[in-house]
Amino acid sequence: MASKYKRLGSEEPQKKEITEKPDLRMVLLGTTGSGKSASGNTILGREDAFESKLSLNSVTSECQKEMGEFEGQKLSVVDTPGVFDNVQTEEEIKTEIRRSISFAAPGPHVFLVVICVDRFTEKERETLRILQQMFGVHLAGYTMALFTRGDDLERGGVTIGNFIREDPALYDFIRQCGGGYQAFNNISRDRSQVRELLEKINTMVQRNGGSCYTNEMFIQAEEAMRQAEADLRIVVVGKTGAGKSSSGNTILGGKAFKTASASSPASVTSECQQEAAMFDFQTLAVVDTPGLFHTVFTLGQVNTEINRCLSLAAPGPHVFLVVIQPSIFIDEEGETVRILQEVFGDKATRYTMALFTHVDDLNVSTEEFIMKTPALRDLVRQCGGGYHVFNNRSRDPAQVRELLEKVNIMVQGNGGSCYTNEMFEKAENAITKEMEQLQKNRPGLMATEARYEAQRNNEFIRGSWVGAVAGAVAGAAAGVGAGVGTAIGTEITVGAIVGAAAGPVGLLVGAALGLAAGAAVGAGVGRSTAAKVRKQACITQ
Template identity: 45%
Template sequence: MDSVSVLILPEQREDVSQSEAGTAKAEAGFRIVLIGKTGAGKSAAGNIILRERIFRSALSSSTVTLECQKETREFEGQALAVVDTPGLFDTELAPREVVSELTRCISFAAPGPHAFLVVIRPGRFTKEEQETVKIIQKVFGESAAQYTLVLFTHGDDLEEEGVTAENLISENKALREFINKCGDRYHVFNNREKKDATQVRELLKKINTMVQLNGSTYYTNEKFIEVEKAIQEKVEKILRKHPHFTPREARIKAERKNRFIKSALAVIGSGGAAAALGVGIEVAAIGAVGAVGGPVGLVVGLAVASIAVALRREACKIQ
């Protein structure tokens, strides 16, 4: 079967010096962010995509991803960077931890993701999950929905029951409407066939088609642009201090620790926290029609506002 064509984006061809030629190949691929509820199978999906058991996963929700994790591997000559995130609806994390992980997720995905994969386990589509697109838009921006694709895990369970994904969607109005918000884009993973490259290949084709429909570019906005600036500044500092580092090694360190993340966390302990709390209450109000209310709404709102305040602070410094 033919392999997926490697999509090299116009912005990825520019400004590649000879010293960075070794990292250019790694940039000619997709950045993918996994989002979903605990127990949906995000980590397992990440392992299938990267063809390696690298993200910690479990069949039960007793094992929870509490930190964002980014891993990069090659698939048929194409670099894939996958960002695994904590469950969107977990309330185990304190507000500061949520801010830390969301900002880290944005930093890991900079200069912007090619796809947000909303991971759902068939038969467990909840009211909380119905609000996932709203949360993605609240955190990453309104246009992020154009880069969103639903990934069903445990398709093998459906096969055992003689049910197809099409059956599942047609018989569930809420799920059908949710898929529609994601541009009617979805894919199914068979978790028992982890070594089957075909399902990964087909997923990448769908992501490639989605990216091309979006102008052959990844998703970005002012937020990601500012974060990328912060990362590039940190990379330069690291390379000056540690000349033996490769640009890629410096990038990995810079994504985990830069002025954007530091500034966002500082908001929690400053006057900005009050403004953040106000936005948190605003987001909680959305819960009147869905699951973004209560503690989840407050925490997500606090995180979003903290990030916004941090970006304003950094923008003022630059000016």
């Protein structure tokens, strides 16, 4: 009997240890005015834990940690400055938010992303993207959305579930959150909402095996965003006004590239630009390019942009997205894929996909419109990746996810490789050489940072292609002069006839289209000269 009592007595402390709730460490994140500080006070059951008041500027300028207890469980809450604060710069705020990891050492069990239901705007959507980039792939497993002003929804007869489903970007974020969401009324004294929140957090902690988000995870996230090569490199090409920059912004989930407006409909992309972001924890690098048939550049600018495009996409793009607005599609646009093929070789079409924008302007379905337009049908047929449709007015991430699924399938079909040729290899070699020089001059410079700088400034970009472009112009002028009395279009006229004097980017385009036009009527003069150039140069689009 004694041994029996001893055995039972020894088991009781073990049972108590299993059921005992661990301490919880929480970090509050969100935009200025979302209610972070007020939510921290609600959780801790104190009105004076964090300063909270109505203000256009963030009341919280630096991280602050306060302790408390709820039903025997110890709580540690870290408040942070609001993203998009009107006083501090974005970099200052990011630096302060990074400190929240050490404030919650050895790491937070949960990030509570605080969202005010009556002010979920573009800033809030951008905040979600910034946080995902800052904290990386591990964020989702340690995140919960905390909605404030839930009482406003109740008075309006709207449930929090319906509110989430009405916004695609918000719905997508909640779907990724390992802890789901909780609604708070910071005016109420009802502690049941805190109990419900902590139950959800404890469930998440158990699912994570009792682990927390660590500083090592954060370092990995920073490294991933500055890595030498993105998971996917995308080059966006097409005619001016087709929606290239808008499509790039849709893919990246922000406003990385300038876009045309009603008051300024002309192309606003004057040079190649690369921006990166994370989507579903896959790092994307998008290269935006000046519009095809653009006619305002000098020969020197053409030279620079040809090389810049190659450098920013080195060691090679996984996909060329040919952006097309079908409602104003003209036959000459069908030359785009053929030009890419002649520039980069026969294999280029295997890495090409058509991306249609403004499809809501059509009176028929996209499929039907393609079938009724022979040149468009032929263009899609040449694209190894087929086509995809974007609505750049929508923030629905589902269309981006579907595009990336198609791109990833194409990459797999290409053996997991990106597109590369001799010129991309030369660009990559120049980047490597520039990186080595940068790190030699600045020993503390990380390889990823050195690559970022090297991509934008190296011998390849500074190299001269003017002679090659001029040769293309000469070939195109000969082809047009012998075979075509009038130009096919204004762009060809500028590029092939007056291009030698004006020096626009239409030179290179005129070379390709001028030769095509000349060959169509049997002239074919100058084909060999321009063809050699097209095999060696990246067309500026």
